[in-house]
Amino acid sequence: MSSSPDPSSPAATDLARPYAAPAMALVQEMTAAALAEPDRAVAFQGAPGANSHIAALQYDADCLPLPCFSFADAIDAVKEGRARRAIIPIENSQNGRVADIHFLLPESGLAITGEHFMEIHHTLMAVGAGPFTSVISHPQALGQCRHRLRADGLVPLDHPDTAGAAATVAERRDPQLAAIAPAMAAELYDLTVIARDIEDAHDNMTRFVLLAKDALDPATVAGTAMTTFVFEVRNIPAALYKALGGFATNGVNMTKLESYQKGAAFAATEFYADIVGAPGQPAVDRALEELGFYSKHLRMLGTYSQARAR
16 A cells, blocks of 8 residues: 655655654653653654654653654663653554564563553644645554545655654645644644544554563452463474463463564464463463463563453
């Protein structure tokens, strides 16, 4: 659906820069505040006004959001002590996987300590009233608005994040270029709102996870617990069937199971899974024991309070 600008075009030059000029002052201001109080800091990927920025404030209104250019940068901010937590979007109800958390998290040394669900509403914004020939945004946002873009005949251009795309439009002042971003970004970058709620499905929801250095003790998790882990099954017939059988026989609800390839050889398939429950609960312990018997390795990524009933 989406297409990237030619490497020699002005748009490509802008996209290569970490942040457009209209965002830089806000980034510097927010970074200074977060670094002064790292225990309150929540790192997020994107420019100020991104959905992750909004999610951080929804999850903890007293936090100090720390903008980071990439997901890896946000994780590094926690590993290096510049922020106590990071908030990362991992899946969207309409467009699937957002961040490759199963690649990013296992090697990071961080743990999932919470989750947050947020309705996603996309706003079309620009420096003027149009008409427009192209629209710039994160590939996820472009994908979630693809029917509207096709109907309007707009050429989609990829950008690392939605709010950064809005800042780029504000900087370039190109009357034929629009951005798709949260309404907050239009306010921050003094853009004109052309249309609100342009997403193809209005039940559009993104799930975020909170990451921290220290995992929560499963026994201290309040309410219904969720547990996330990754595993690789042994190379024997029906290994996956047998590995997952323990969850069925013990009545443990597995709410997510996703496969992915590790490495370039396509020789080993790994799986990312969410279950309802926590280690220490007899049914969960029995299911994990059976999973471990049929797995080459099993890595727990965290146990945390369920934010939304499955």
